[in-house]
Amino acid sequence: MRNYVGAIAAVCLAACGEPGGTDVSSAPGALELTREADGAASGAWGQGEARVRFASRRVESGVYRIEVRQNGMSLTGLVDAEQGVSSLDGFAEDNGQDTQMLDGDRELLAGLYAALGAELPAGSALAPELKYLRRAVGLWAEHPPAVELQRTVMGEQGRGYTMLCGYAKCNGKFTGSCGTTFNWYSYAKHDCQHGGFDLAANQQIAQLGDHATCDGDELYMSGGKWVCGEPDHQSRPKVQGNCFGRCGxxxxxxxxxxxxxxxxxxxxxxxxxxxSAYCNDQFTAASDDELYAPDCY
Structure with missing residues (x-):
């Protein structure tokens, strides 16, 4: 979902000001979003007493600067959409030192990502400033604590990312002509303490898209029946659940x-x-997909 230099200018860390420069007065839980005529966007979102402020603007042709501030942390990104190169960073606001993404940070960013998704739903035409803002927020919302926030991401179709739109038919749902027809992708796989990348215990046969869930969890096939929950390193179980295979x-x-x-x-x-540290390599491999891969619908 689920980030070289040389083609873009370096991000200036010392000069980060308040993104957007606007007074935030929206009620907690409400998204404040200001869009300028030139495409620049800024705003804020709150969850409880926590607040996150953001801004995105074009700094030159095809290059966008993104700033997000929350929990005493500044997150910055310089996204070169034409070259498929991004320079990302995160640091503590009080001293400019390196920091890491913690559970509370991810929770707040995930809330902002959901709020942006509700305000700017899938399929809507977005200015690139909003498009890359939302995608960067989604990427940071999944950022593991052990992966450095300062890094460069490169994306190139066929090398950096490989699309699977054909496995998410009918807008990824069992609707219309798709009915209840399954369209499996083999395999969702990873490497971990259970063995290598290609061992059956580390693979799932996935139904991509937004499908059946149970109490917010996923379903897997066991003994010819759908069982609620996540299979723990079973041998290539069939699985389905909301947003499987989808970035963010x-x-x-x-x-x-x-x-x-x-x-x-x-x-x-x-x-x-x-x-989990076992998923860090999958996260970094999917970072360019999150920022640069086109939408399937």
Whole structure:
């Protein structure tokens, strides 16, 4: 979902001001979003007493600067959409030192991503400033604590990311002509303490898209029946659940289905958590998918 230099200018860390420069007065839980005539966007969103402020603007042709501030942390990104190169960073606001993404940070960012998705639903035409803002927020919302926030991401179709739109037919749902027809992708896979990348215990046969769930969890086939929950390193179980194979936290507002995003899902939904170190390599592999892969619908 589920981030070289040389083509873009370096991000200036010392000069980060208040994104957007606007007074935030929206009620907690409400999204404040200001869009300028030139495409620039800024705003804020709150969850309880926590607040996150954001801004996105074009700094030159095809290059966008993104700033997100929350919990005493500044997150910055310089996204070169034409070259498929991004420079990302995160640091503590009080001293400019390196920091890491913790559970509370991810929760707040995931809430902002969902709010942006509700305001700017899938399929809507977005200015690139909003498109890359939402995608960067989605990427940070899944960022594991052990992966450095300062990094470069490169994306190139066929090398950096491989699309799986054909496995998410009918807008990824059992609707219309799709009915209840399954369209399996083999395999969602990862490597971990249970063995290598290609062992059956580390693979799932996934139904991509937004499908059946049970109490917010997924379903897997066991003994010829659908069972609620996440299989823990079983031998190639068939699985389905909301947003499987889709970049970003939750169902969000983007609809990219890729090999790397599916493998990341197949790691965090197969006996591991989002923060598991065993899934770090899948996360980094899927980072360019999150930022650059096109929407499937």
């Amino acid at each position: 936290p939750g169902c969000g507002g983007d609809t990219q289905y890729t090999v790397d995003a599916t493998n990341h899902d197949g790691c965090v939904r197969n006996g591991h958590a989002l923060t």
